[in-house]
Amino acid sequence: MHSIKSRIIAIFIIALIVAGGVAVALSGMQIRTPEPEDAEESTASYAIGKDTINIWYTDEALTDYLNYVAVNYSSVNEDVRVVPTLVSGRDYMEGISEASMTDEGLPDLYITTNDMLEKAHLAGLAETITPPGSVDITSLFPQTAIDSVTYKGNLTAYPMFMECSAMCINYTYLEQWARNTLEAEIRAQMAEEAKEQETQESSDKSNTSSTPKTEEEKAQAEKEAEQKAAEEAEKISAMVSDEEVEAYATERLPVSIDSLLTLSDDFDAPENVDTIFKWAVTDIFYNYFFIGDSIDIGGDTGDDIDKIDIYNLDAIMGLTTYQKLNQFFSISTDDVSYGGVIEDFENGRIVMTIVTTDAVRTLADAAAEGTVDFEYRFLPLPDISETAQGRSMSVTDVVVVNGYSSQKEAANDFAYYLCTSDPAALYEWAGKVSPLKGANLGSRNAELQVFINEYDESVPLPKMLETSNYWVNLEMLFASVWDGADANKGLKSLSEQMKLQTTGKRINEETIEIPVEEEEEDEIIVEESSEESGE
Structure with missing residues (x-):
């Protein structure tokens, strides 16, 4: 049994990563699906003499993807290296605060859920974001994502990936039932017509004498009736097209x-x-x-x-x-x-x-x-x-720029890159769904669009401490x-x-x-x- 407390904590710990796609799509470049060996490349070869951006997260499933993005980013921005650090989800925000106060390995960025933004802001751990090149991120993400990262009228984080719910139906069962229903309707109509014909024939025969059937004739009659029933079933089945079944099944999909x-x-x-x-x-x-x-x-x-x-x-x-x-x-x-x-x-x-x-x-x-x-x-x-x-209720995982970071400009730049560079890889590697508008989410893109649409209409988790x-x-x-x-x-x-x-x-x-x-x-x-x- 899931409790809301354990569920939100699970999502909170499961919730950290990246989304994106627009930047690559707009440039006309092909999105390359990353290979595991890309993510395993050591950062040691490019660490010397570079500024370091530390990003904290709590979900181990994000490790390979974050390493992959970090390597790609540093290959373009040669004066910066990015170091993702997996930390415990227990007392996560408290750990960030403590590291920030002591300035010992503080994270310049961290990934958390949108409901934590008020707590982060009041602790000085989040501030208004400044995307590179004055990019308007409100045009890149749906309103639900923008609402999720907005606190007191200011954008305080970058949307990364989301979670919400939808229905799932065994469509094979539905189509089987639809076909059986349509065939039953035809069978009932044919039975009614046969009954009327039988009534007429019985009326005609009532005026004539009939000879009782022998056992051999009865057996033959039963055999013929069975053969007729099989032929009739095959005929009825042929009368119902796959298109009719699909139309009937689609019509009966629950909308309320x-x-x-x-x-x-x-x-x-x-x-x-x-x-x-x-x-x-x-x-x-x-x-x-x-x-x-x-x-x-x-x-x-x-x-x-x-x-x-x-x-x-x-x-x-x-x-x-x-x-x-x-x-x-x-x-x-x-x-x-x-x-x-x-x-x-x-x-x-x-x-x-x-x-x-x-x-x-x-x-x-x-x-x-x-x-x-x-x-x-x-x-x-x-x-x-x-x-x-x-x-549906929705949870949006976000990238936050630490208010205590001494490298806010570089942190903002990487956070934007993290959330807009490769949504297909984000899903393929980490199973996380980017809310980025028009994002190609890879091999399961069509199925995931149902959830994207539900997310667009969903209710984000509130941020107020008083309602925690x-x-x-x-x-x-x-x-x-x-x-x-x-x-x-x-x-x-x-x-x-x-x-x-x-x-x-x-x-x-x-x-x-x-x-x-x-x-x-x-x-x-x-x-x-x-x-x-x-x-």
Whole structure:
């Protein structure tokens, strides 16, 4: 089971690296996929007499890529060498601060998650960036990335790579069901026509006498009926084209919670399928889309203490919708985890799930090994209602220029290069997805575009220290609501707690009355009318 605390720490530690592509694309140069030996080149040969830029990170998966970029950068900027240093994720920011205060091996740059920028700024560990050549990075990255690195109106870091969620569906199962459904419709129509013909023939035969069939004639009749049924099945199958199947399957892809439930209700799953839809219901990262479009924590840039909107009707309805899915799919919180869900999907035991970008590589590797033998597709998260879209939570990992660095200009230059030079290599080597606009992300570019689009509409982690425990409390609220707690009361309590933390004042939210749904109102009216009429 993932907790939001462990998840954010995991992302924080997993989160450090580079993105890019525009600089190379604009120059017309070809992007070269790096080879491992490039990253292993020793920095000793070019270290003498050069200025040193130290960059700290916590994710070992970034090591080869960072070394590769460092070597490439120094080959162009011969008076600078870059030294990437892998450090522990424990007390990471405190370690940066201590090194900066003592000036002993302080990092000129470091990689962290966007929610740490207020803490970094207040400690003097981050300042407004100055891209080389007065480059406008707001034109290079989507607004979500820009919001993620903006603090109090200033750009305080460079966006590197992101994480968010999307849906994944076993498309082979969907197409099989689509074909069976279309064939069943034809079969039903043919059966109706045959019944009418049989009725007519029976009417005609009623006027004539018939001789009872012998056992041999009955056996022959059964054989002919079986042969006719096989021919009919083959004929019906031929009547349904692959294009019709594709069109029907595409039409039934879930775009909202309602359409997802309708599909789940109609879907005739294969015997080995345990459930139609299953996801890590205890992890806020995969649940947040239920309320992401309805809740505001700190405004667009997540740093405005006056913008706290947690308790509202759309948020209540979104959380209630989440609760209703437990009644439909009956997912136990005791034995569900993201890793377990991915394994179930690989083994064909579930049809749909919610995943993060790691699933792109995981499923591709499984397909290459033959353990995944079906077609799958990544889809946008479903909308919650007509007034609330499904919006994922996102984490953006960023490169920060240390405010205590004595080489800020050189650090800015490398940070920009790091985030815009080679997004394809970033993904191929480290499995990290650059948010750079128009970036070619390599061999999995088409699949990753679904996540890029979700990221563009996502909600970045807020930066305010006063709300640092918000995610833990929100995850606890989701867990309790999943098990039957009142969503209205839970959100009201959470809102009051967050406003107390941000304003220092105890605020009593006015309870929101949930409107009775129209169908329920109609039922009430019918019942009242029946009583009044004495029925």
